[in-house]
């Protein structure tokens with residue numbers, strides 16, 4: 001059964017400009033987007049195109065300047081935090097930077113248990129932590145250690161495990177593999193794609209890299225300077241991109257691959 | 264990852280202790296501060312002589328077996344007075360730093376979290392207060408409430424608030440910009456819980472280092488204010504008042520000036536070493 005998990009309806013977001021002037025920075029302009037249940041949606045765009053802003057709006061961490069954000073057809077923008085409990089359990093996030101996405105002073109056990117405690121998920125904590133670690137292919141002994149003792153790829157696994165804790169239906173990944181080197185990146189991508197199947201997740205995968213999106217996503221939305229310039233099934237967009245900007249992004253794939261080496 | 268569970272905790276704790284021991288600043292600072300704190304405690308129940316006990320038969324006596332560090336112009340035992348002064352120093356330093364922390368820390372965290380005009384107001388107010396010297400504040404308070412130890416506490420405490428606001432704010436901003444804070448908001452943690460679980464543990468060592476540093480400056484400020492007669496009033500002893508009365512005998516009894524000066528220097532050194540040690544240990548751990 002497919003319907004919408006998350007929707008943006010005519011959403012704009014402006015930030016006050018850093019200086020003294022009255023100008024505002026428009027991060028997103030009139031964006032409408034439908035995150036269909038069970039689908040993996042890729043959001044692609046260059047740096048500064050508004051991808052992270054979009055993620056924060058989808059998570060109701062920020063309020064839109066105009067437009068509405070819906071979760072299962074109910075408006076969540078502008079709602080009080082106490083009305084968002086179901087939403088908070090259902091939509092979780094994995095961030096880009098493996099260094100800053102885990103509190104370095106916390107034991108992995110606590111990092112994974114925190115969402116359960118905060119959301120009042122009633123489970124056997126130790127048991128749940130163990131199964132979460134297992135689902136991201138880390139040994140149970142990892143629970144006793146601190147975040148700084150892990151490599152970038154391992155940290156990203158832990159961040160994924162943390163997001164899976166409350167059994168969300170939607171997982172948002174904001175450049176979740178961009179900071180990893182190529183071999184680790186492939187592992188994490190494979191892990192994500194098998195988790196999506198195993199846990200029936202709806203995935204919103206944000207990236208600047210078209211190649212990664214093709215690997216993982218059913219549909220794609222192309223973001224350019226705060227507006228969505230093209231949406232469609234990944235296969236269609238890759239076969240026949242309509243917009244010049246999308247064509248540019250696609251053309252950039254081999255060049256980036258060749259030029260970057262290990263990244 | 265093959266380390267046995269359970270042993271890990273203990274190993275981490277042991278290595279923390281070993282790092283502490285291997286850091287000269289931290290070690291020496293702890294020892295000096297420990298000795299001063301201990302002396303202050305001991306002086307509450309015991310000093311060789313009463314710090315206020317006048318003995319007109321033994322005024323300005325030199326170092327001897329009965330008066331290890333000699334006596335002052337009233338025949339009061341210098342060692343006893345030095346010891347009793349420790350407790351004034353700990354009282355003024357401790358209370359003024361606690362006062363400044365109690366007000367500066369919450370304001371700093373608040374202004375890091377909120378970027379609105381109230382934060383701006385707090386920061387501007389901190390700037391204004393920052394330019395306002397403790398000495399001037401102390402003179403004003405002394406004029407208004409009379410010179411006393413508590414006047415000094417208040418003056419130094421208020422003068423340090425802006426430092427704490429700024430230090431706390433910049434340290435808290437680093438934590439609040441981390442992605443784990445956004446993740447915590449996304450799993451429903453409210454700001455208060457995030458401050459308790461992430462921000463306070465994260466800035467703890469910076470705050471302790473800052474408190475220790477300000478303690479050392481407070482010792483100097485307190486001695487200076489007492490010396491100027493704006494603080495602890497005679498006959499109660501503090502290193503500053505001892506120094507002030509000893510200066511009359513500088514040519515005949517230079518040692519009388521030396522002891523309180525040494526005590527001040529040692530105390531300042533101890534707390535600034537401790538502060539440096541805490542910062543160094545934090546850096547060693549990569550800012551954790």
Ligand SMILES: Nc1ncnc2c1ncn2[C@@H]1O[C@H](COP(=O)(O)OP(=O)(O)OP(=O)(O)O)[C@@H](O)[C@H]1O
Nearest residue numbers: 015016025026027046047048049050051052053054
């Ligand atoms: N909190 C903020 N305050 C002011 N401006 C912001 C803020 N967040 C984002 N912006 C601006 O909005 C625009 C979009 O930023 P955003 O971080 O969403 O881009 P992005 O696509 O995620 O970029 P990147 O690939 O570099 O992560 C940028 O111009 C940025 O400067």
Ligand SMILES: [Mg+2]
Nearest residue numbers: 051052053175
């Ligand atoms: Mg981004």
